[in-house]
Amino acid sequence: MFLVLAIILSITLISFSCIRRSSNKEYITSPFMNSYYESLFNTNKQQSYNCLLKWCTDLLERFYFTEKQEGIVEPLYKQRLVSEEMYDKIQEDLKNMNNEKMIIEQEAQAYSRNIFKECKVKQEDNKMYKIYEDIHFNKKREALEMELRKRLMNKNL
Incomplete structure (x- = not known):
């Protein structure tokens, strides 16, 4: 019994000392990585x-697509034909996109321009797409x- 307790105690002491040694390691960054990150911050204003x-146009395309999905899914969700997880995922995506939009606006203030007016988003031909979408x-x-109906019939039986 005494041997078992001694073994358990020694194993715990060894594991704690290994954990303590691994957490005290100093991480050395290479000078090449520092120059890489400095080059990202020192880009020219027009390039940034x-x-x-580009980030703004991509965000707007995703936002319009997700809004279109929400317009389709919301009536189905209200009728309980679509799961709550799907509807919540769309709502969460829209919330994240609004956060991205705020970040872009903060970054664009440095250039004193309204970036969302300047970005161009391709509009699809809604007539053909709408017919296919309705079908x-x-x-x-x-x-x-x-x-x-099948599920309700099975529950009633």
Whole structure:
């Protein structure tokens, strides 16, 4: 019994000393990495503004697409045909995109320009897309309604 306690005590002391030694290590950064990060901060203003403009257009494209998805999913969610997780994920994506938009606006203040007016987002031909979207939406809705009816019928039996 005494040997077992001694072994357990020695193992815990050894493990704690190893953990303490590993946490006290000094991390040395290479001078090459420092020069890499300095080069990112020392870019020319036009180049950084163009990068910000690309980020803005990408954000707006994702935002419009997610808003379109929300317009489709929200009525289905209210009728309980779509799961709550899917609706919450779309809402969370929109919230994150609003945060990104605020970050972009903060970065654009350094250039004293309104970046969201300057970025150009491609608009799709809504007429053809809307027809396809309505057909797809109706088929999915019918399939979900049939599945819901089957589940309700199975519960009633």
